[in-house]
Amino acid sequence: MSLTTPARSRALAAGLLALVLTASTACAADEPGTTGGGSIKIGLLASLSGTYQSVGKEIRDGFELYLDTHDGKLGGRQVDLVVADEGNGAATAVPAATKLLKQDRVAALTGIVGGGSVAGVYPLLQETKVPLVGSNGRPEIKDVSRVWHTSYLSDEPGAAIAQHVRDNVKGSVYAIGPDYQGGWDELRGFTEAFAKAGGTLANPDGKTTFTPFPATTNFTPYFARIKASGAQAVYTFYAGSAAVDFVKQYAQSEIKDIPLYAAGFLTEGGVLNAQGEAARDIFSVLNYSPDLDNAENRGFVAAWKAKHDGSPTTYALASYDAAAVLDRAIGAAGDDPTPEAINAQIGKLGQIASPRGAWQFSTVTHSPVQKWYLRQVRQDGRALSNTVVGDLATIGR
Structure with missing residues (x-):
């Protein structure tokens, strides 16, 4: 049986301390979000x-x-x-x-x-x-x-613009959007607030028309339905590439002269550049505008x-x-x-x-308690832009 020298004892203690510190550091690094170095x-x-x-x-x-x-x-x-x-x-x-x-x-x-x-x-x-x-x-x-x-919240844009549409459209409005969660919420926000304001939907049975998502790229058959309904305006929500398809085809359709109102995502950002002249005069509602x-x-x-x-x-x-x-x-x-x-x-x-x-x-x-703005696609210098033309409601609950 050998005895441990004082020097060896100190070395063992130092080794144990290093192991403890290493383990402690490893545990700290395992905490969610920590990456070491205070980051x-x-x-x-x-x-x-x-x-x-x-x-x-x-x-x-x-x-x-x-x-x-x-x-x-x-x-x-x-x-x-x-x-x-x-x-x-x-x-x-x-x-x-x-x-x-x-x-x-x-x-x-x-x-x-x-x-x-x-x-x-x-x-x-x-x-x-x-x-x-x-x-x-x-x-x-x-x-x-x-x-x-x-x-x-996804129902808020439509709720914010519903009273304005009711006040400015003399007749029924056709509601249309994509058939998935975001589309359901966006259109529900408009249709419920529009009904409370005394508005009437032109859709058959008074129910929103939902288009298959993301499969729908040709909206022409839906435009024929809108014309047949006698609608005096359309309210919609689309975003991304679907928004480009919808707006371009709308401008070339038999209902191109029917006013188009939308959640602002229809003409927001790069999609407006892709839509070009087809987007002119579209009214939209959003919580922000760069102007x-x-x-x-x-x-x-x-x-x-x-x-x-x-x-x-x-x-x-x-x-x-x-x-x-x-x-x-x-x-x-x-x-x-x-x-x-x-x-x-x-x-x-x-x-x-x-x-x-x-x-x-x-x-x-x-979610935010915030103001919503009415915008219209208008000429801004050499380009079209979403220009704020009025304040709508402040919404948040």
């Missing part, structure tokens, strides 16, 4: 392929613009941004979100284009206890304790144009604001910005300065 991991899920690719890219670029203009940091911590492709809906969004939440172990999730994707990802948020700061429309969710949106005159918007638009062609969209704006929300919440979460701590601080933010104008989260829905 934080954020997941961004958006449609970078498929029908809504243009929307997804705007969401990604809006978030990245905030990082670019804030030294790549949120809450004073360097951000490791992990981007994943949502694709066309829940079937591709859920596995992408699973990787972000369970393998990459992000501290917070942002983005998400489709309402169906939000519904599909929702159980994962409940399981992993990671907050979502979404930046596009979403359906109604019963438990929003970890779900926040800097954009809107809003406030200091935050002037700075935002200037920063966007320094990096991108054209003007920023509501998608970019909402994602920029999502980064701003996370910036404040992570900073307020202290030395240990866990997902739970970040989520708790989001609920305490109060009013948020934004390029769209000041807004705050509803305590009931965790």
